[in-house]
Amino acid sequence: xxxxxxxxxxxxxxxxxxxxxxxxxxxxxxxxxxxxxxxxxxxxxxxxxxxxxxxxxxxxxxxxxxxxxxxxxxxxxxxxxxxxxxxxxxxxxxxxxxxxxxxxxxxxxxxxxxxxxxxxxxxxxxxxxxxxxxxxxxxxxxxxxxxxxxxxxxxxxxxxxxxxxxxxxxxxxxxxxxxxxxxxxxxxxxxxxxxxxxxxxxxxxxxxxxxxxxxxxxxxxxxxxxxxxxxxxxxxxxxxxxxxxxxxxxxxxxxxxxxxxxxxxxxxxxx
Ligand SMILES: NC(=O)c1ccc[n+]([C@@H]2O[C@H](COP(=O)([O-])OP(=O)(O)OC[C@H]3O[C@@H](n4cnc5c(N)ncnc54)[C@H](OP(=O)(O)O)[C@@H]3O)[C@@H](O)[C@H]2O)c1
Numbered sequence: 001x002x003x004x005x006x007x008x009x010x011x012x013x014x015x016x017x018x019x020x021x022x023x024x025x026x027x028x029x030x031x032x033x034x035x036x037x038x039x040x041x042x043x044x045x046x047x048x049x050x051x052x053x054x055x056x057x058x059x060x061x062x063x064x065x066x067x068x069x070x071x072x073x074x075x076x077x078x079x080x081x082x083x084x085x086x087x088x089x090x091x092x093x094x095x096x097x098x099x100x101x102x103x104x105x106x107x108x109x110x111x112x113x114x115x116x117x118x119x120x121x122x123x124x125x126x127x128x129x130x131x132x133x134x135x136x137x138x139x140x141x142x143x144x145x146x147x148x149x150x151x152x153x154x155x156x157x158x159x160x161x162x163x164x165x166x167x168x169x170x171x172x173x174x175x176x177x178x179x180x181x182x183x184x185x186x187x188x189x190x191x192x193x194x195x196x197x198x199x200x201x202x203x204x205x206x207x208x209x210x211x212x213x214x215x216x217x218x219x220x221x222x223x224x225x226x227x228x229x230x231x232x233x234x235x236x237x238x239x240x241x242x243x244x245x246x247x248x249x250x251x252x253x254x255x256x257x258x259x260x261x262x263x264x265x266x267x268x269x270x271x
Pocket of ligand 1: 009010011012013014015034035036037038040055067068069070071073076077093094095114115116117167
């Protein structure tokens with residue numbers, strides 16, 4: 001496979017992490033990252049990423065374009081580069097914007113993707129949807145997202161639910177982690193020990209689940225001894241309706257994603 005050039009348009013929090021991850025990949029020739037205030041991403045040059053504030057030039061040079069601007073900037077950005085991306089693989093990370101909407105703005109081969117902030121450490125879960133790519137192009141999309149963590153192709157109808165679950169998920173997990181750390185402080189652990197114990201426990205449990213295919217209920221039962229310590233903790237958790245609270249969080253964020261999609265698409269309209 002020929003090495004490819006990638007343009008990351010809108011290298012903010014997520015885009016700059018993507019540029020940094022991709023530039024190290026063997027299948028990549030060069031990565032150009034843009035934002036209007038390009039001086040803010042000067043640090044990316046140390047990692048071998050070219051930086052620019054010229055979206056048109058970046059898109060022209062690129063085989064693959066990744067749109068990492070906020071959803072409300074997508075229309076404006078696509079208006080500026082629609083000639084340069086014609087027929088090219090173009091990945092949009094914009095929450096809520098449908099493939100149909102994107103295709104109404106430019107004639108590119110669009111992929112709609114939802115990563116999460118763990119992209120910063122190469123452990124994102126990225127779901128993506130697309131409907132007119134060749135096998136070879138799908139393989140390329142998987143290599144791109146594979147450089148940032150795990151990825152899965154899904155039907156587009158699940159995208160809002162993914163946004164509410166794994167897109168927002170690091171925020172829920174952080175609340176859980178913070179609560180674990182507070183719990184540690186409550187029982188007298190020094191802060192650094194509480195933080196490490198909580199974070200490694202969450203990481204290890206997630207790894208256990210993924211690597212053994214055990215159901216979470218089985219892992220829970222492996223820890224609970226009849227009459228032991230854990231069942232007292234679980235009793236308190238169940239009494240606090242913590243499951244309902246987390247389910248409600250995913251449900252609320254999914255509903256918001258659906259509402260935002262309608263609002264943004266209605267506001268931005270077709271070019
Ligand atoms: N953050 C998350 O956890 C997360 C998770 C999943 C998906 N996403 C999606 O990822 C995308 C980016 O999110 P983010 O959190 O990384 O946002 P962000 O930090 O605000 O980054 C967006 C960048 O776009 C640049 N920009 C704005 N207008 C531009 C233009 N016309 N041309 C070039 N660059 C432009 C901005 O820099 P300048 O002002 O200097 O131009 C800004 O740094 C969003 O669509 C979001 O839905 C984010």
